[in-house]
Amino acid sequence: MRLFRWLGALPILGILVGVFFANRIHPFVLGMPFLMFWIVLWVVLTSMIMFVVYKMDPSNHGGDAE
Amino acid sequence: MNVALIVIFAFLLISIYLGIRAKKGKTMNFEQWTTGGRSFGTVFVFLLSVGEIYTTFTFLGASGWAYGKGAPALYILAYGCIAFIISYWLLPPIWRYAKENRLVSQSDYFVYKYNSPALGILVSIVGIVAMIPYFVLQLKGLGIIVSQASYGSISPNLAIWIGAISITVFVMISGVHGSAWTSVLKDIIILVVVVFLGLYLPIHYYGSFTQMFHAIDAAHPELLTLPDKGMSVYWFISTILLTSLGFYTWPHGFTAIYTAKNERVFRRNAVVFPLYQLVLLFVFFVGFAAILQVPGLQGATEDLALLKISKLAFPPWFVGVIGAAGLLAALVPGSLLLMATATLISKNLYKVFRPRATDGQIAKLATYLVPIIALVSLYFTSNGGQTIVALLLMGYSFVIQFFPSLFFSLFRHNPVTWAGAFYGILVGEIVVVYMTVTNTSIGSMMPFLPQAVKDLNPGIVALIVNIVVMFIVSLLTRNVRVSRHGTASVT
Numbered sequence: 001m002r003l004f005r006w007l008g009a010l011p012i013l014g015i016l017v018g019v020f021f022a023n024r025i026h027p028f029v030l031g032m033p034f035l036m037f038w039i040v041l042w043v044v045l046t047s048m049i050m051f052v053v054y055k056m057d058p059s060n061h062g063g064d065a066e
Numbered sequence: 067m068n069v070a071l072i073v074i075f076a077f078l079l080i081s082i083y084l085g086i087r088a089k090k091g092k093t094m095n096f097e098q099w100t101t102g103g104r105s106f107g108t109v110f111v112f113l114l115s116v117g118e119i120y121t122t123f124t125f126l127g128a129s130g131w132a133y134g135k136g137a138p139a140l141y142i143l144a145y146g147c148i149a150f151i152i153s154y155w156l157l158p159p160i161w162r163y164a165k166e167n168r169l170v171s172q173s174d175y176f177v178y179k180y181n182s183p184a185l186g187i188l189v190s191i192v193g194i195v196a197m198i199p200y201f202v203l204q205l206k207g208l209g210i211i212v213s214q215a216s217y218g219s220i221s222p223n224l225a226i227w228i229g230a231i232s233i234t235v236f237v238m239i240s241g242v243h244g245s246a247w248t249s250v251l252k253d254i255i256i257l258v259v260v261v262f263l264g265l266y267l268p269i270h271y272y273g274s275f276t277q278m279f280h281a282i283d284a285a286h287p288e289l290l291t292l293p294d295k296g297m298s299v300y301w302f303i304s305t306i307l308l309t310s311l312g313f314y315t316w317p318h319g320f321t322a323i324y325t326a327k328n329e330r331v332f333r334r335n336a337v338v339f340p341l342y343q344l345v346l347l348f349v350f351f352v353g354f355a356a357i358l359q360v361p362g363l364q365g366a367t368e369d370l371a372l373l374k375i376s377k378l379a380f381p382p383w384f385v386g387v388i389g390a391a392g393l394l395a396a397l398v399p400g401s402l403l404l405m406a407t408a409t410l411i412s413k414n415l416y417k418v419f420r421p422r423a424t425d426g427q428i429a430k431l432a433t434y435l436v437p438i439i440a441l442v443s444l445y446f447t448s449n450g451g452q453t454i455v456a457l458l459l460m461g462y463s464f465v466i467q468f469f470p471s472l473f474f475s476l477f478r479h480n481p482v483t484w485a486g487a488f489y490g491i492l493v494g495e496i497v498v499v500y501m502t503v504t505n506t507s508i509g510s511m512m513p514f515l516p517q518a519v520k521d522l523n524p525g526i527v528a529l530i531v532n533i534v535v536m537f538i539v540s541l542l543t544r545n546v547r548v549s550r551h552g553t554a555s556v557t
Contacts, residue, residue, distance in 0.1 A: 008151045015144050016303050023299055025283060025290045031275035033283070033290040039140045040347060046147040046340040050154060054337050060330060 004056040011046040015039065071216045073386030074393060078232060081251050081394055085236025085244035085401075092243060096429035099241030100170045100409050101324040106246065108331045112342075113249040114242075114322040114402070115335065120256050121399045122207025124349055125392045126369040132353025134368035136289025138297040139350055145306045146343045149313035154336040156314060158329035159476050165324075171406065172320035173414035176468075179475040182484035183418050185491075189468065190414040192495055193317035194407055196461040198443055200316075201403040205230060205447045208396035214373045215389025217382065226447055229396060234440045237401045238433050242325060245401040252394035257345060259391045264348020267355040267375060275351070282357055289357065295517060304523040312466035318399070318406035352376075408435040460502045463525040467494035470533050482536055485543040490536025497528040 022038035029037040054060055092098055106114070131139035160175065167178050172193060177186035208229045209222030216225075236244035272278035283290060292299050314320060326332065349372070356363075356371040360378065363371055376388055412432040417423055423431075471487035474480050482490075500506065501524050508527060509520035 005155075008154065011147055011151060015147065016306065019292075019299055019302055023292050025287060028276060028279065031279065033137075033279050035137055035291055036140060036350075039144050040344070043143060043147055043340050043344055046151065047337060050151065050337045050340065053154065054333055057333065060333060 004053055007049050007053050010049055011042050014042045014045065018042070068217060068219055068382055070382045070386030070389060071219055073383055074212060074216060074389045077251070077255070077387075077390035078228070078393060081248045081397060082232050082236055084247040084251055085232075086239050088236075088243035088247040089240040094241065096413075096425055096432070097168065097170060098243070099429065099432070100321060100405060102242045102246065104165055104324060105327050106325040106331070107327060108334050110246045110249075111322065111326045111331050112335050112338065113253055114246055114325060114398075115319065115339075120253070120345070120395055122204055122211065122392060122396045124256070124260075124346065125211060125372060125395055126207055128346060128349045129353035129356070129372040130369035132350040133356050133363065133371035135297065136286070136354075137291050138293075138302065139353070141302055141305050141309070143343060143346050143350075144302075145309040145313070146346075147340050148306060148310035150336045150339040152310065153314065153339075154333055156476075157323050157332040160320075161323055161326055161329050161332065169324065170321070171409045171413050172317040172468075173410055175320070176471070176475075176487070177414070179480075180471070180484035180487055182488070185484050185488050186414050187418060188488060188491060190410040192464050192467070192491065193410055196464040197317060197403050197407050198439070198446065200461050201400055201407075201439075201443050202446045204396040204400045204403070205443060208393055208400075209447075210369070211373065211392030211396075212389050214370065214377070215385050215392065217377075217385075223448065225393075226444065229393065229400070230440045230444055233397055233400045233404060234437050237404050238436050241405060242321075242402070245398055245405070246325075248394070248401070249398045252391075252398050255387070255391045256395060259388055260345050260348045260352075263372070263376065263388075264351040267379060268351050270379060271355055271359055278351075278355060282354060285358060289354075296521065298518070298521045300518045300521040301523060304521075304526050308466055308523050308525045308529070309462070311469045312462055315465040315468040315472065317410060317465070318402040321406050321409070322402060404436055404439055405432075407439050408432040411435055411439075460498055463498040463502075463528055464495060466525060466529060467491045467498070467532050470529070470536055481540060483540045483543045486536045486538075486540030489539045490532045493535045494528045494532030497531050498525070501527065 018038060019035075022035050024035060025033045027034060032040065092103070097103060102110075128139060128142055131142070163169070163179070164175065167174075169175055169178065171190075173186040173190040176189045177183055205226045206222075209226040212225035212229070213220050213222040220228075236248065240247075268275050268278040272281055279290070292302055314323070323332075352372050352375065356375040360371065360374045363374070373388070377385055380388075409432055412428045412435060416431060417428055468491065470490060471482055474482040475487075507520070507524055508515065508522055512519075
């Protein structure tokens with residue numbers, strides 16, 4: 001199952017397509033204008049998604065090759 | 067001698083010490099010098115790659131963009147995310163191939179993959195032409211930061227000389243080991259300084275982030291969203307795409323990939339990197355805070371927003387710490403740039419014409435080239451003028467042209483031939499030069515197009531031309547080979 005790879009596409013869509021809908025000032029979220037909040041949200045989500053990808057990727061399993 | 071100056075010099079001395087000490091216990095040969103013997107773990111590879119993001123541009127440019135242009139600056143935060151997602155799958159195969167074939171430069175990669183020294187020469191020349199202005203930009207930034215932070219007691223020129231000499235010394239002695247060790251100090255101090263500034267300034271001047279953005283919303287609402295024309299949503303998307311693809315095609319960033327000791331290092335970094343990028347958010351906060359506090363900066367002086375507001379808010383010793391952070395921000399990427407340029411000249415240009423030169427001679431030549439390249443860059447820094455600005459604008463578009471042939475080289479059956487790669491890159495570069503020199507935009511070439519297309523980053527045009535030429539030439543040269551071998555109907 002290589003489906004987990006497609007998770008990596010989510011932030012790309014969230015940022016590149018999402019910006020059409022997120023390009024606005026209001027409402028303020030966490031003290032930031034909406035567009036800024038939207039980008040920051042996806043920065044954080046990217047880390048979380050890549051963590052899931054890392055954990056599901058079989059090439060990271062097994063002993064540390066260090 | 068003021069307090070700020072003493073602080074800056076103390077940090078400079080520590081970083082030179084770390085840079086020289088890094089050599090300890092290593093027998094320096096060419097592979098050690100450029101790739102650290104492919105022995106670096108997650109932390110060092112991380113810091114070297116971050117060195118690419120947190121340059122003097124972080125200090126001056128990113129805060130200046132937030133100050134002068136507002137929301138469009140967010141592209142810097144967004145493109146990193148996408149670059150790191152791509153890196154998870156892009157970097158391991160590159161690293162593996164480099165290790166198997168003991169590659170030391172980016173051009174080596176193209177020479178081996180496409181079995182073509184000619185392609186290597188083209189990639190080297192383009193790389194050098196892109197990197198020297200980038201190094202000059204780092205030196206210029208260093209000069210501005212240090213002279214501002216020392217309250218003018220050091221002239222920008224003197225600061226640039228001191229910076230360039232420091233980089234040259236530790237690069238000649240320790241190679242990439244020096245860059246790695248210096249980057250430890252650099253990242254700690256940048257992290258602390260930037261996060262502190264980003265939290266303190268908005269709260270000190272406005273009470274809270276919300277209040278700061280409400281104040282900006284009242285005075286300059288246009289700075290908080292992307293405009294309808296110009297730096298519009300379409301500009302934003304195309305710029306993010308271009309810059310994220312170009313992130314790993316800089317020759318010095320490419321060589322940093324080789325330093326890893328295994329491929330898992332990259333996958334780990336892809337998880338941590340995006341979060342670490344949030345440091346940039348605090349840089350933006352500083353720029354936004356400066357909008358209403360130090361109004362009136364325009365054009366090139368926008369880049370001084372961070373330093374101006376800091377001098378307004380802090381005592382000299384802390385301004386010195388900020389100056390030291392800016393100095394270090396130039397040292398690490400500067401050292402990688404110098405090393406990559408020297409390697410390209412000796413290994414991928416000199417060696418091609420003098421194939422009998424031994425590895426030892428190539429290594430020695432690369433070391434001696436370091437001060438020479440530094441001197442040439444110093445000359446451009448004080449005498450470059452407009453040319454250097456134009457080159458700089460082209461630099462990013464230059465290296466992005468490597469991406470298509472890099473991407474297809476990862477396929478088991480690469481549809482691109484060496485000639486396709488060569489002419490694709492060459493024509494792509496010519497388009498970049500033409501568009502920059504004549505100041506052509508998509509709108510001026512094709513005024514009938516809708517606004518959305520006109521706002522696209524002009525670099526996209528060169529990339530598309532590159533890809534088209536690459537495939538046409540590949541198709542033609544493939545057929546030639548097929549007919550020569552007399553095999554019919556091969557795809």
